[in-house]
Amino acid sequence: MSALAVNDLDAGYDDFQALFGASLDVATGETVALVGANGAGKTTLLMTIAGALRPWRGGITLDGTDITGQHDYQRARSGVVLVPEGRRLFGSLTAEENILVPAGRREAGPWTLEALYELFPMVAARRSHRAALLSGGEQQAVAIARALAANPRVLLLDEVSLGLAPAIVDAFYRLLPAIQESGVSVLLVEQDVDRALAASSRTVCLLEGRVVMTGESASLDRDALIAAYFGSPAAPPSAGDTGKVRT
């Protein structure tokens, strides 16, 4: 059974529809990458899974339980936790306080403060500094630690590499196996297709709000994925909007 399953989801903002029948699933301890051009609906999908947006149609299940009707704060407690794009730490709180915010609500689990400091030594070193004053890499580490502190079942990572030096991004991706081994499923949004393929067991490609390709990351035809990514004519017949090139 999948840890997270998204079934036929329509969602959007006011009268703008951003997702059209999107479906995907993530198994326990699996990492699935979500790729797509800007505006393809990746962030909208993560926000809808996290509960910040109400889907117009379709459902979301966690370990087989329907969580579509749950509020955002309930989903975080059920075990679906988002690391938002741009990190969005609580700037006036210290690094440690940021991590402790969900702690009162935490499920029993492996991610204690000590375990998190072991995973991110740079956070431990800066624990009493105000989050707003940390570097981008340190802030990203705190954002991931804050999400893990809730001992989630499913971790949603929205562009953790955004605005960070490649060496720091590499370091984050090297930590991913340790997070997976604790039984956490990961759904990550990544602009860099090669990094997405390398980090995940399966890759899902979104184009203009539709899932146009899903496959094993190891055996996926990279050229076909790039074609699906941009919706160019080389995309396989399953692609929705063939003939359009998005930049």
Add this chain to the structure above:
Amino acid sequence: MTWVNDVLQGIFLGGAYALTAVGLSLMFGVMRMVNLAHGDLAVCGTYLATTVMAAFGVPLWVAMLIMVPLAFLLGLVLQLSLFGRALRSGTTAPLLVTFGLSVIIENLLLQTYSANTRGVPAGNLDVAAVHLGSLVLPWLAMLKLMLALVVIGGLSVLLRYTAWGRRVRATSDDLAVARLQGIRVRPLFASVTGIAIAAAALAGTLNAVTTGVYPTLGALTLIFAFEAVIIGGLGSLWGTLLGGMLLGITQVVVSQASVPYAILASQLLFLVVLAVRPQGLFGNPQIVG
């Protein structure tokens, strides 16, 4: 030596202003909400205390022990029923809703208690004082200053060191992300408003021991509380204490020269601060620190 005594009386008056204003400051700091009914809710607390005293024949302090928790409950209910909804409907809605609430409260009080000024009997608490040479230390004023320090200090400690305070500060920083991290905002905001209204009701009742209470007193209460908050810096609790002190000292010192100009002087101080340093003296957007 009289000017030393004047400054001392100003500090005492400032303590009263700060205690009145701390709830306004707290609500703005946490929720970015200006509660225009703040003064009227303080006055409600005063009427409630006098009603309890008359009904059960108990002294003021017993009535206040009953009234303050009820004011906290009133704050909870108001936040859950009215203010929360208003906050979710944009930035002007809370202003309109609390203005409307203010009008409703004043008229309900007029209907129920008439326009006459009511005394708040407190034995000789309003005149009792300790004399140290030329210095006068009135018990009531000392009590209000001490309560202001206890409330502001206590809130600062709660906000800085408890899980509740951490959640309040996190929500104040970024409400949407706080919810995504599992924080339930509605009961959290309700507790904040409860504390704010309880502190206002406490201050309003002690102030009324000297001045008496009448239905439209809330508007005047709001102006001074608002000025203390603005002078100190929006959302800073210790700033509000300092703002109250400056208002009080200005008022008392000027009143030695000319009583009619005393109130004017404190309003001018407010205007000067707005013109020169609009973010307030502690112009720092955090609730503590």
